[in-house]
Amino acid sequence: MRRPPIRGCALILFTNDYNRGAHPAVLQAIADANESSFPGYGADEICARAAGLIRAALGGADADVHFLVGGTQVNYTIIAAALRPWQSVLSADTGHIAQHEAGAVEHTGHKVEVVPGVDGKLSAAQVERAALDSQESTVAEHITQPALVYLSQPTEFGTLYSRDELAAISRTAHEHGLLLFIDGARLAYGLGSPGNDVAMADMAALADVFTIGGTKCGALFGEAAVLVNPAMRTGFRNQMKQNGAMLAKGWLLGLQFEALFTDGLYRRIGAEADARALRIARVFAEAGVPAFLDSPTNQQFVVLTSAQLEALSEGFGFEYWQRVDEDHHCVRFCTSWSTRDHEVDSLAAAVAALPADVGTRAMSTGRE
Amino acid sequence: MRRPPIRGCALILFTNDYNRGAHPAVLQAIADANESSFPGYGADEICARAAGLIRAALGGADADVHFLVGGTQVNYTIIAAALRPWQSVLSADTGHIAQHEAGAVEHTGHKVEVVPGVDGKLSAAQVERAALDSQESTVAEHITQPALVYLSQPTEFGTLYSRDELAAISRTAHEHGLLLFIDGARLAYGLGSPGNDVAMADMAALADVFTIGGTKCGALFGEAAVLVNPAMRTGFRNQMKQNGAMLAKGWLLGLQFEALFTDGLYRRIGAEADARALRIARVFAEAGVPAFLDSPTNQQFVVLTSAQLEALSEGFGFEYWQRVDEDHHCVRFCTSWSTRDHEVDSLAAAVAALPADVGTRAMSTGRE
Amino acid sequence: MRRPPIRGCALILFTNDYNRGAHPAVLQAIADANESSFPGYGADEICARAAGLIRAALGGADADVHFLVGGTQVNYTIIAAALRPWQSVLSADTGHIAQHEAGAVEHTGHKVEVVPGVDGKLSAAQVERAALDSQESTVAEHITQPALVYLSQPTEFGTLYSRDELAAISRTAHEHGLLLFIDGARLAYGLGSPGNDVAMADMAALADVFTIGGTKCGALFGEAAVLVNPAMRTGFRNQMKQNGAMLAKGWLLGLQFEALFTDGLYRRIGAEADARALRIARVFAEAGVPAFLDSPTNQQFVVLTSAQLEALSEGFGFEYWQRVDEDHHCVRFCTSWSTRDHEVDSLAAAVAALPADVGTRAMSTGRE
Amino acid sequence: MRRPPIRGCALILFTNDYNRGAHPAVLQAIADANESSFPGYGADEICARAAGLIRAALGGADADVHFLVGGTQVNYTIIAAALRPWQSVLSADTGHIAQHEAGAVEHTGHKVEVVPGVDGKLSAAQVERAALDSQESTVAEHITQPALVYLSQPTEFGTLYSRDELAAISRTAHEHGLLLFIDGARLAYGLGSPGNDVAMADMAALADVFTIGGTKCGALFGEAAVLVNPAMRTGFRNQMKQNGAMLAKGWLLGLQFEALFTDGLYRRIGAEADARALRIARVFAEAGVPAFLDSPTNQQFVVLTSAQLEALSEGFGFEYWQRVDEDHHCVRFCTSWSTRDHEVDSLAAAVAALPADVGTRAMSTGRE
Structure with missing residues (x-):
């Protein structure tokens, strides 16, 4: 009997900073x-x-x-x-x-x-x-x-x-x-x-x-x-x-x-992941997707419409944080030591292709 | 800066069954x-x-x-x-x-x-x-x-x-x-x-x-x-x-x-370590070193004189269990998945060379 | 040696419902x-x-x-x-x-x-x-x-x-x-x-x-x-x-x-204390002292000015609950099985003699 | 409806030192x-x-x-x-x-x-x-x-x-x-x-x-x-x-x-109860009932035969402590601040009338 091959998740995961093994x-x-x-x-x-x-x-x-x-x-x-x-x-x-x-x-x-x-x-x-x-x-x-x-x-x-x-x-x-x-x-x-x-x-x-x-x-x-x-x-x-x-x-x-x-190494791991996270923040901002709050580190919180949420869910894993209003959702994208540039490239391309947010929205603060 | 080389213990360790990494x-x-x-x-x-x-x-x-x-x-x-x-x-x-x-x-x-x-x-x-x-x-x-x-x-x-x-x-x-x-x-x-x-x-x-x-x-x-x-x-x-x-x-x-x-693999790991432990038991028995109790698994408890204890301590790690009497000591030798034959060979040679137990001793049971 | 006489508190206590022994x-x-x-x-x-x-x-x-x-x-x-x-x-x-x-x-x-x-x-x-x-x-x-x-x-x-x-x-x-x-x-x-x-x-x-x-x-x-x-x-x-x-x-x-x-007896104890508490509520209302909230039982919460608080503290014990604003304080008056009519009479007289609340006040709700 | 009269236990209780209210x-x-x-x-x-x-x-x-x-x-x-x-x-x-x-x-x-x-x-x-x-x-x-x-x-x-x-x-x-x-x-x-x-x-x-x-x-x-x-x-x-x-x-x-x-009062309570307990100890000793161990205070442990145990159980409450052997039982008699002389008198009379212990018995120590 041979061990079956190890396969992880098919999506590109920005869900959290602990979805891969070790540096x-x-x-x-x-x-x-x-x-x-x-x-x-x-x-x-x-x-x-x-x-x-x-x-x-x-x-x-x-x-x-x-x-x-x-x-x-x-x-x-x-x-x-x-x-x-x-x-x-x-x-x-x-x-x-x-x-x-x-x-x-x-x-x-x-x-x-x-x-x-x-x-x-x-x-x-x-x-x-x-x-x-x-x-x-x-x-x-x-x-x-x-x-x-x-x-x-x-x-x-x-x-x-x-x-x-x-x-x-x-x-x-x-x-x-x-x-x-x-x-x-x-x-x-x-x-x-x-x-x-x-x-x-x-x-x-x-x-x-x-x-x-x-x-x-x-x-x-x-x-x-x-x-x-x-x-x-x-x-x-x-x-x-x-x-x-x-x-x-x-x-x-x-x-x-x-x-x-x-x-x-420890600090370098942080700096590289933060740089990728800030690139993700810019990508969303350029696409008109607002930040839920301003984060300078590896976790980025943005507010997606339902349509945007569905579109991004097809290729990417990310974490649903909380409902903002009827049609808007706060979600989290995490980078980590294991995030690669091509994964961020793929996300950037998908974000650029997102449907626009045409509705009105009462923006919430981080604390409700 | 380079990481210094990783060096474990210099003794051959029979101390326990968790002193090396993984199979x-x-x-x-x-x-x-x-x-x-x-x-x-x-x-x-x-x-x-x-x-x-x-x-x-x-x-x-x-x-x-x-x-x-x-x-x-x-x-x-x-x-x-x-x-x-x-x-x-x-x-x-x-x-x-x-x-x-x-x-x-x-x-x-x-x-x-x-x-x-x-x-x-x-x-x-x-x-x-x-x-x-x-x-x-x-x-x-x-x-x-x-x-x-x-x-x-x-x-x-x-x-x-x-x-x-x-x-x-x-x-x-x-x-x-x-x-x-x-x-x-x-x-x-x-x-x-x-x-x-x-x-x-x-x-x-x-x-x-x-x-x-x-x-x-x-x-x-x-x-x-x-x-x-x-x-x-x-x-x-x-x-x-x-x-x-x-x-x-x-x-x-x-x-x-x-x-x-x-x-x-799990059972094989056990069987191999047990075989080595039972060889250790035989080695001690042949050298006239009594068992503290009869164990069929990877932990072997024997009763050493103070002189024997000192002699074996020079090349081997093992665990002191309890004092038996003034001049006798119960000690434990453990094998594990990581024990190698040459390590047991070395122990066997050292046991064969142990000073004899010439004193009298009131043997204890496992329960006191 | 003789035990000194037992003397409780000199004030009339509406502090709580457990300041006397037993029915x-x-x-x-x-x-x-x-x-x-x-x-x-x-x-x-x-x-x-x-x-x-x-x-x-x-x-x-x-x-x-x-x-x-x-x-x-x-x-x-x-x-x-x-x-x-x-x-x-x-x-x-x-x-x-x-x-x-x-x-x-x-x-x-x-x-x-x-x-x-x-x-x-x-x-x-x-x-x-x-x-x-x-x-x-x-x-x-x-x-x-x-x-x-x-x-x-x-x-x-x-x-x-x-x-x-x-x-x-x-x-x-x-x-x-x-x-x-x-x-x-x-x-x-x-x-x-x-x-x-x-x-x-x-x-x-x-x-x-x-x-x-x-x-x-x-x-x-x-x-x-x-x-x-x-x-x-x-x-x-x-x-x-x-x-x-x-x-x-x-x-x-x-x-x-x-x-x-x-x-x-149990229910009667409650009914009598509640009746006395509701009389206290009326006494305060008639004196223009507002209730903090509407309670139908033995605890009554009213809002006193600082001057009223000081005046009542001379003869009565009651519990300070929370500050309402700069000059107003929520306090609690409790009756119990041991409250006597003459004690309520004394309180009623003191309340009738309270200085009026001439300031403005932003009334708080029970939940802040 | 009138409260029924309060009746305690019909037996004379030497069971413990907390079976009555207060001094x-x-x-x-x-x-x-x-x-x-x-x-x-x-x-x-x-x-x-x-x-x-x-x-x-x-x-x-x-x-x-x-x-x-x-x-x-x-x-x-x-x-x-x-x-x-x-x-x-x-x-x-x-x-x-x-x-x-x-x-x-x-x-x-x-x-x-x-x-x-x-x-x-x-x-x-x-x-x-x-x-x-x-x-x-x-x-x-x-x-x-x-x-x-x-x-x-x-x-x-x-x-x-x-x-x-x-x-x-x-x-x-x-x-x-x-x-x-x-x-x-x-x-x-x-x-x-x-x-x-x-x-x-x-x-x-x-x-x-x-x-x-x-x-x-x-x-x-x-x-x-x-x-x-x-x-x-x-x-x-x-x-x-x-x-x-x-x-x-x-x-x-x-x-x-x-x-x-x-x-x-505290010390007097102890002294009087101890005196009664030591009288009980003497009463048992005089009747040939051995003490389980020597206690100078208000708890007395004696060893009764099964027949003696049964006989005393008719009029007295006491605590079964542990079985000593087939026919012998260690039991405890407690006095307290509330024990009265006439209760000890009754016990003394009952003990004097106990059947003798005619069997053999391997006396146990307090620690087994």
């Missing part, structure tokens, strides 16, 4: 190590070396670096490690932990307190208000106490916090005794964006803990947790194990992050 | 698929095909098959899915969930009730006693109610349940309203053992849920959860997601299990 | 039983008799009745008993479980999904939308699945659901596979209100589970959980014990509910 | 306060006064004192407050939390690690061994880390730790970074025993947290949690609320503990 350099590193033996659970020299490369990329910051497998997993493990039982995590209502993780944070026993996001972002003012509301409450014992601010860079909408915005949030959080956690599941696409002014060293300076996403950024799988605040570090590996987040063959994660942080 | 056929499957795009979260045709191959290996049993990443993760996800809040899981005291998973089951809110194991195994009589004790208790509401029997095949000590033993446990559990979960983290080494009479189809017939281990049996990583009892199936994928156990690039797991269940 | 009939029942011995944990004839009286008040409905100690406790115990791990509870954003229970529901691992309430109430249409949104989602496994509707009768704002409204919510919930839980912490004040058309028998017919509040309605402490849907009943006592919600001297709860459900 | 002084305090209004949730002057009396009884120790309702509740709330997620609590296998609380501790996510108790007690040596085993383990991240020692004074078998034993356990625990929690659910009966040399001030000096039981010691209900170690205090009231352990009418608990700690 060739990552896969090669795994193949090269396949004949060697390693200690288990991340206690190997590869993981140590990868952690060192990451610390170097942070400008030599003092931080513990651990490697976990997936995004939901690393998020709830960090959040549960940061909070005591009566504390909650503060997030924009569009935050990944608030919307797309199956209640994983609540499953660890903690409430996700949400504030209305603007283009996927929360503000220092909102953090201050939430902190004061809970701390000054006359019934403080009857409400959860936010003790951690969660945000993602880039956000769920592809937008970016500026360094000033992050600095203000960090300062406000710390003034009120809250920690700051930056979810970097798509960090490469933030770092590589022309619109970005937040360096990795800034993140280490401003956040108590943050992640460096591998799964969506060129790795086969894997997320790095960077624990800056010493208070986050105690018992973290025990909690990884307890949460099923400690890979037996931990060196597989070290190998991948070593490859990603050698010769600037 | 070449598995790695090749991942490499072959790297240019293709796939839907995420296991909703792809590769996973469907792998599940089909597994169902075929079960003799066509009706079962849901899901692919998760790691052993602790799959164990606690299954256990939490099987139990209501007031219920507990019954295990031998040497069970992996009772000893080596950092309290992951308790972390989900459930007590692990232990009974004394014999050579790592529990018995139908113990299951019956525990069920009756809890159900007939006059204070039944004040104690947890065991609702799931957990056992592993092979056990932590490499021993095997016979088909008759499993059938008795299954029958007893079901008579008293308990489910049966068989942890098959090392299942290949059970299936491949000359001492085994339990086929995969038997497991599907006797257990409500069981796992097929990949991580220790030739995969890069991955465990298959086989849900036989329909009561186990509802909401399982939601719980995978909530427990951080749903891999974004789920097809990576499908690819590996497809490779393992093509052309009998 | 004399309740206290007498406890005193009368003090010389007798009883089996523990609610397995006594008094609890059985009280449960029988409650079932009779429900028109003979088939229901399990259990007695717990407090409101937060009974709410989270019921909710955790109703949900599987991946499921959530749906509530108005002003619901007690969403606002005032310190994250107790999340602490059990479940998300509270909120919808915007109107005067503290959610609607059948909102239930349907939430059910469809989660069930029809293309990422249903990535979001929690609401499986229980939570509402309170009366609500946090003292408002009441009509029988038609409850029937519509019940029908919609059941059509979509959700259960309905009615929190009756203040049920007496609903039953006793002239604006109420929901009988206890209606609650048993429409809800899968509901509570009958004692703490706020004349008992020293205690809440009755009425489990109508058989699916709610399995293991409930185990869960009570596990959640610290099974009182050792359970008969103390039975005694109190027996007293409350003898000779119509 | 008259406690009930009187509740009755006296019934006309007064109080702030809710324990923020009243009565609770403050009761906490002051308790601190005085501790010799003026600096400690936070909180009042909770029940024993299981206070135990798991304290344990969950003391532990981080990866930590466990160490207990004798006969400990209340290990046996009789429905898995409440595991329900909070923590493992109860057990060591074999002797007469219900664990030892400093066992604490040291457990601490070293976990901390020195080569797989420390794969096992839970005990961080709290749990013991009860008196134990489940009525036995007492000496001051020297407690001091050794305290010293050992603290040397290894563990906290000490003493469960004083029956503390009055320890304090009042002629065999006791542990003063309340000793407990405050040796334990990080302990409880003073009310439910079994003369209160209607209620347990005081004494938090000595400042690390235990942060957020404790939030956790009480979250765990359903904050009574709305908190002053009811303050009133009871104020009464119990006025004029030495």
Whole structure:
């Protein structure tokens, strides 16, 4: 019996940034190590070396670096490690932990307190208000106490916090005794964006803990947790194990992050995908298809008519985001490390041939 | 900057069965698929095909098959899915969930009730006693109610349940309203053992849920959860997601299990490693080094003197299990899919050259 | 040494409905039983008799009745008993479980999904939308699945659901596979209100589970959980014990509910307190102090100017609810079984003497 | 309709120490306060006064004192407050939390690690061994880390730790970074025993947290949690609320503990019950009925033949503990604050009339 040939999807997929395996350099590193033996659970020299490369990329910051497998997993493990039982995590209502993780944070026993996001972002003012509301409450014992601010860079909408915005949030959080956690599941696409002014060293300076996403950024799988605040570090590996987040063959994660942080690969992956995404944005704009919001990274949200939606669905995969009005739909096009120029060419040709939007439309904002 | 060469451990490692990457056929499957795009979260045709191959290996049993990443993760996800809040899981005291998973089951809110194991195994009589004790208790509401029997095949000590033993446990559990979960983290080494009479189809017939281990049996990583009892199936994928156990690039797991269940690879991996392990057992026996207990699978436990321990430690990695007496130590030698004949040759030569055990020793049993 | 005299608060308290001990009939029942011995944990004839009286008040409905100690406790115990791990509870954003229970529901691992309430109430249409949104989602496994509707009768704002409204919510919930839980912490004040058309028998017919509040309605402490849907009943006592919600001297709860459900005391308590509350509402209206919203039960919300607030604070305790605008404040006055006419007389005199509200004000709705 | 008369059990109950309401002084305090209004949730002057009396009884120790309702509740709330997620609590296998609380501790996510108790007690040596085993383990991240020692004074078998034993356990625990929690659910009966040399001030000096039981010691209900170690205090009231352990009418608990700690009532209650229990022990001994173990407090365990068991069951309630052999049974007789001399007289007469034990019997120890 022979294994049938492996065939993926027939459409060209802009659905997400995790529909292909790994950057060739990552896969090669795994193949090269396949004949060697390693200690288990991340206690190997590869993981140590990868952690060192990451610390170097942070400008030599003092931080513990651990490697976990997936995004939901690393998020709830960090959040549960940061909070005591009566504390909650503060997030924009569009935050990944608030919307797309199956209640994983609540499953660890903690409430996700949400504030209305603007283009996927929360503000220092909102953090201050939430902190004061809970701390000054006359019934403080009857409400959860936010003790951690969660945000993602880039956000769920592809937008970016500026360094000033992050600095203000960090300062406000710390003034009120809250920690700051930056979810970097798509960090490469933030770092590589022309619109970005937040360096990795800034993140280490401003956040108590943050992640460096591998799964969506060129790795086969894997997320790095960077624990800056010493208070986050105690018992973290025990909690990884307890949460099923400690890979037996931990060196597989070290190998991948070593490859990603050698010769600037991680940032280059982001920059190339962002460039292709911005080309897609221009293509749509030139065809008169409006953006849902302005994103400088690898996720582009545009508003299609029903006819346009149907036309593009024949050759391309993309994600339906939300209905805008009777005849208009917000959809997302994602590029990634694996997007090729000829795929964008095909999309550009199809967009140029789209039927025009002749109707009227009440444009919505990112936040409704 | 060039990546430094990848070097594993200098010793020959018999420490465990997960110190190398993946069987070449598995790695090749991942490499072959790297240019293709796939839907995420296991909703792809590769996973469907792998599940089909597994169902075929079960003799066509009706079962849901899901692919998760790691052993602790799959164990606690299954256990939490099987139990209501007031219920507990019954295990031998040497069970992996009772000893080596950092309290992951308790972390989900459930007590692990232990009974004394014999050579790592529990018995139908113990299951019956525990069920009756809890159900007939006059204070039944004040104690947890065991609702799931957990056992592993092979056990932590490499021993095997016979088909008759499993059938008795299954029958007893079901008579008293308990489910049966068989942890098959090392299942290949059970299936491949000359001492085994339990086929995969038997497991599907006797257990409500069981796992097929990949991580220790030739995969890069991955465990298959086989849900036989329909009561186990509802909401399982939601719980995978909530427990951080749903891999974004789920097809990576499908690819590996497809490779393992093509052309009998999974069983062959087990048979070859068992043969090498049994050769190691003979080598020790011929050198007068006693077995700690009799194992027909890939884990061999022997009792070394301190001098022997020191001598073997120079060239080989193996696991210290427990002190037996002042001068004797139980240690474990593991083979795996990646063990090579020349590695066993080297060990055989070293064992033949060991200093003799001249002292007296009170031999211990597997259970103390 | 002699115990110093017991002195409560010097102000006349309209702060809440639990600032005094117990209705004399309740206290007498406890005193009368003090010389007798009883089996523990609610397995006594008094609890059985009280449960029988409650079932009779429900028109003979088939229901399990259990007695717990407090409101937060009974709410989270019921909710955790109703949900599987991946499921959530749906509530108005002003619901007690969403606002005032310190994250107790999340602490059990479940998300509270909120919808915007109107005067503290959610609607059948909102239930349907939430059910469809989660069930029809293309990422249903990535979001929690609401499986229980939570509402309170009366609500946090003292408002009441009509029988038609409850029937519509019940029908919609059941059509979509959700259960309905009615929190009756203040049920007496609903039953006793002239604006109420929901009988206890209606609650048993429409809800899968509901509570009958004692703490706020004349008992020293205690809440009755009425489990109508058989699916709610399995293991409930185990869960009570596990959640610290099974009182050792359970008969103390039975005694109190027996007293409350003898000779119509429970309803009478509600009717008398409601009458006093509605008199307070009239007193404020006559003084030109506007109601924040229209409540037919024992909680009255009015909007005071800063000067009025200060004036009333000298002699009375009441609860600050929220700021309305620069110079206006929503406050709550509560009556209860223990409110006396002379206390209302004093309040009426003070209100009549309030300074007038001469400013302008943008009136807010109950929902902001 | 008139309430039927309240009748308790017809037998004379020695079943437990919580089968009657409250000491008259406690009930009187509740009755006296019934006309007064109080702030809710324990923020009243009565609770403050009761906490002051308790601190005085501790010799003026600096400690936070909180009042909770029940024993299981206070135990798991304290344990969950003391532990981080990866930590466990160490207990004798006969400990209340290990046996009789429905898995409440595991329900909070923590493992109860057990060591074999002797007469219900664990030892400093066992604490040291457990601490070293976990901390020195080569797989420390794969096992839970005990961080709290749990013991009860008196134990489940009525036995007492000496001051020297407690001091050794305290010293050992603290040397290894563990906290000490003493469960004083029956503390009055320890304090009042002629065999006791542990003063309340000793407990405050040796334990990080302990409880003073009310439910079994003369209160209607209620347990005081004494938090000595400042690390235990942060957020404790939030956790009480979250765990359903904050009574709305908190002053009811303050009133009871104020009464119990006025004029030495708490200790007197214990001393009188112990005296009656020791009389029961003598009565059995004089009748040739052997003790199961030697208890100096209010619980007495004796070994009855089947015929004796049957004979005593006609007029008395007592608790069946465990089968000793074919014809012998360990049973428990409890006295309490509510036991009267004439009840003991009746028992004495019945015991004197028991049929003799003519068979042979293999006496068991407290630990099997």
